[in-house]
Amino acid sequence: MELANNRSPRMPYVFMAIGVAFLLFGSYKGLFVAPAEEYMGQVQRIMYVHVPCAWNGLLALTFAFVAAVVFLINGNFKWDARLEAAIEVGVLLAFLLCVQGSIWAKPTWGVWWDWDPRLTTTSVLLFAFLGILALRKFVDDPVKRAIWSSVATIIAYVDVPIVYYSVRWWNSLHQLQSNPNTVSPVFWAPMRLNAFGVLFLMTGFIMLRARIASLRLQYELTEPPVLSGEEAGELA
Amino acid sequence: MLGAALRKELLLQWRTRGQLMAVFVFGATSLLLFSFAIGPNSEELRKFSAGFLWLGLLLSSTLTLSESFHEEMENRALEGLLLLPSDPRALYYGKAIANWLQLTLLGIGLVPVMVVLYDAGTTDVLRVLLVVVLGSAGLSAPGTLYAAMTAQVKAKQTLLPLLLFPLIVPALLASVKATSLAILGDPMGQSWSWVGLLSAFDLIYWSLCGLLYARVVEE
Amino acid sequence: MQEVSVEVERVARRYGRRWALAEVTFSVRAGEVMMVAGRNGAGKSTLFRVLATAIRPDRGRATIGGFDVVKEREDVRKLSAILAHQNYLYESLTARENLEVVADHLGRRRRNVLETLEQVALGSRANDAVSTFSAGMRKRLSFARILLQEPRLVLLDEPYGALDPPGFALVDDVIRDLKSRGVTILMATHQWERGAKLADTALVLEAGRTIWQGPAAEALEHEPKGETAAGSVL
Numbered sequence: 238m239e240l241a242n243n244r245s246p247r248m249p250y251v252f253m254a255i256g257v258a259f260l261l262f263g264s265y266k267g268l269f270v271a272p273a274e275e276y277m278g279q280v281q282r283i284m285y286v287h288v289p290c291a292w293n294g295l296l297a298l299t300f301a302f303v304a305a306v307v308f309l310i311n312g313n314f315k316w317d318a319r320l321e322a323a324i325e326v327g328v329l330l331a332f333l334l335c336v337q338g339s340i341w342a343k344p345t346w347g348v349w350w351d352w353d354p355r356l357t358t359t360s361v362l363l364f365a366f367l368g369i370l371a372l373r374k375f376v377d378d379p380v381k382r383a384i385w386s387s388v389a390t391i392i393a394y395v396d397v398p399i400v401y402y403s404v405r406w407w408n409s410l411h412q413l414q415s416n417p418n419t420v421s422p423v424f425w426a427p428m429r430l431n432a433f434g435v436l437f438l439m440t441g442f443i444m445l446r447a448r449i450a451s452l453r454l455q456y457e458l459t460e461p462p463v464l465s466g467e468e469a470g471e472l473a
Numbered sequence: 474m475l476g477a478a479l480r481k482e483l484l485l486q487w488r489t490r491g492q493l494m495a496v497f498v499f500g501a502t503s504l505l506l507f508s509f510a511i512g513p514n515s516e517e518l519r520k521f522s523a524g525f526l527w528l529g530l531l532l533s534s535t536l537t538l539s540e541s542f543h544e545e546m547e548n549r550a551l552e553g554l555l556l557l558p559s560d561p562r563a564l565y566y567g568k569a570i571a572n573w574l575q576l577t578l579l580g581i582g583l584v585p586v587m588v589v590l591y592d593a594g595t596t597d598v599l600r601v602l603l604v605v606v607l608g609s610a611g612l613s614a615p616g617t618l619y620a621a622m623t624a625q626v627k628a629k630q631t632l633l634p635l636l637l638f639p640l641i642v643p644a645l646l647a648s649v650k651a652t653s654l655a656i657l658g659d660p661m662g663q664s665w666s667w668v669g670l671l672s673a674f675d676l677i678y679w680s681l682c683g684l685l686y687a688r689v690v691e692e
Numbered sequence: 693m694q695e696v697s698v699e700v701e702r703v704a705r706r707y708g709r710r711w712a713l714a715e716v717t718f719s720v721r722a723g724e725v726m727m728v729a730g731r732n733g734a735g736k737s738t739l740f741r742v743l744a745t746a747i748r749p750d751r752g753r754a755t756i757g758g759f760d761v762v763k764e765r766e767d768v769r770k771l772s773a774i775l776a777h778q779n780y781l782y783e784s785l786t787a788r789e790n791l792e793v794v795a796d797h798l799g800r801r802r803r804n805v806l807e808t809l810e811q812v813a814l815g816s817r818a819n820d821a822v823s824t825f826s827a828g829m830r831k832r833l834s835f836a837r838i839l840l841q842e843p844r845l846v847l848l849d850e851p852y853g854a855l856d857p858p859g860f861a862l863v864d865d866v867i868r869d870l871k872s873r874g875v876t877i878l879m880a881t882h883q884w885e886r887g888a889k890l891a892d893t894a895l896v897l898e899a900g901r902t903i904w905q906g907p908a909a910e911a912l913e914h915e916p917k918g919e920t921a922a923g924s925v926l
Contacts, residue, residue, distance in 0.1 A: 372636060393640060395681060399677070457708075556745065
């Protein structure tokens with residue numbers, strides 16, 4: 238079975254280069270051109286990476302969900318490779334989100350974690366998908382590994398809206414919405430540029446990572462040995 | 474066939490009922506340890522009593538859930554049933570219901586421990602009972618599925634809580650909130666929304682996990 | 693009563709990087725008793741597990757009574773029963789309870805349970821927990837489990853294992869009884885001579901391949917010599 242060919246791929250690197258270009262441009266605009274926000278000052282600028290990471294993190298995990306469903310339906314291991322890649326990238330972005338959230342919360346609220354519903358949901362997601370990565374590590378049989386992590390991904394993803402609403406209710410009695418105002422268009426441009434930047438970069442990462450996973454699966458799912466006519470005769 | 478599966482599960486649980494007692498002691502000990510984390514301040518303890526109860530039950534559940542598959546895997550008995558043939562969904566619901574019953578019993582047993590240790594009495598006993606029943610259901614559905622999965626794997630002790638804990642956050646939040654309101658008072662009548670959330674969680678996961686179980690236990 | 697034949701075509705199955713079955717092709721006529729022989733590691737147990745639909749073949753196809761083992765799994769399961777290496781028993785339940793669980797799941801009444809226990813000489817131990825049983829008793833209980841299912845195809849993986857001479861005679865009786873009722877039997881065993889006496893045909897496996905199929909009487913001539921086979925490794 239061939240899941241990945243032997244040529245080194247070019248597309249992922251192209252994507253990543255485009256992504257970096259967007260990020261450079263968007264960050265320039267966000268850091269130097271856009272004005273500081275009225276009430277929060279310079280700290281608000283972290284939104285220029287935070288919001289793009291949030292959109293793309295959710296996108297990565299949604300893609301993981303789709304890959305899981307498709308794999309359970311058609312059994313094609315290409316989708317298991319994509320699942321693995323999407324979960325890893327999604328976990329990375331979720332981790333970054335939590336770190337960025339802390340960086341923003343400390344100077345603003347004086348605490349490292351402010352229990353904002355979206356960020357808290359992200360942290361739950363981070364742990365949920367880290368658990369799925371751990372599951373993949375502990376299962377040796379590639380078929381079982383693929384099926385079980387697909388099942389676990391579907392279960393975890395369905396939980397996302399439920400976790401969000403429950404945390405929001407839970408927190409609403411104590412605190413108002415704590416994210417800064419991002420409505421004004423002057424803030425939009427750098428954020429959109431960075432969003433595309435992260436999107437291209439992430440897609441490149443997922444493509445490369447999926448290829449690595451495919452190569453490993455190819456090694457694990459070997460063809461049965463074909464005996465020559467002579468060897469077959471010898472056994473009989 | 475669900476009846477057959479359920480009967481077998483209850484028989485197995487009855488045979489190994491000594492273990493349930495041991496898990497109860499474990500749960501009660503956890504509640505005791507939690508109080509050491511706060512200190513001998515009755516008022517403070519009372520505020521957090523619902524949280525401790527549910528954490529204690531959650532930790533206990535990892536023991537009972539993984540134990541529920543021990544004999545299934547020892548001699549591959551579960552495979553033996555599947556090959557009869559049996560409907561995997563019936564097997565799932567039989568096991569999940571039995572685990573639900575076990576967790577409910579544990580929860581009911583831990584409530585008086587909570588009342589005594591944290592001075593957390595309540596006249597709204599029925600509501601607490603309802604929350605224990607619904608919360609246990611929320612732990613049992615995904616817990617049974619994940620226990621089936623991890624029973625077949627080497628690092629089963631660690632993987633089950635690792636997978637289960639993040640998932641049941643909504644059920645935990647809702648159960649703690651609803652129980653807490655019953656103990657500390659609920660002037661604005663909020664507990665019914667939490668019960669609603671818990672019920673929705675239960676409904677979704679009892680259906681979803683039943684559908685996916687076959688893929689987890691069959692080849 | 694339905695007579696069930698077995699067709700196996702180029703079946704292959706891997707475990708990790710090792711092919712436990714590399715290419716297996718053979719057929720069994722309805723009502724026939726086939727002895728499956730081969731050294732340890734030749735693939736006998738894997739083959740039986742594929743036929744019992746406990747695992748799927750990675751390549752090839754197999755049909756039992758005309759039903760495909762992958763696509764029509766449930767139909768195959770209704771017709772067949774396997775005596776596997778793992779005995780499928782619940783340790784904390786009694787012999788009788790174990791069989792009652794089987795009867796319940798089959799939707800049958802529990803009438804025949806005690807009778808079946810008598811048939812395998814476990815009647816006196818009906819109410820003892822399986823955890824107190826010796827290996828031989830567990831084997832006999834597993835036999836009882838199969839008989840309760842009233843199968844048309846029986847897969848016996850090492851039926852004589854862990855038994856004493858009275859046990860051997862019991863197994864022979866059960867096999868002859870099943871045979872007289874037209875049940876198709878596949879039997880994997882190291883007991884070549886014993887097996888050859890009961891069987892009609894024989895199949896010899898080596899390193900996951902069929903290397904000979906023919907009348908049971910000639911099987912002894914094709915016994916592979918030497919140590920355990922390791923299966924095909926890539």
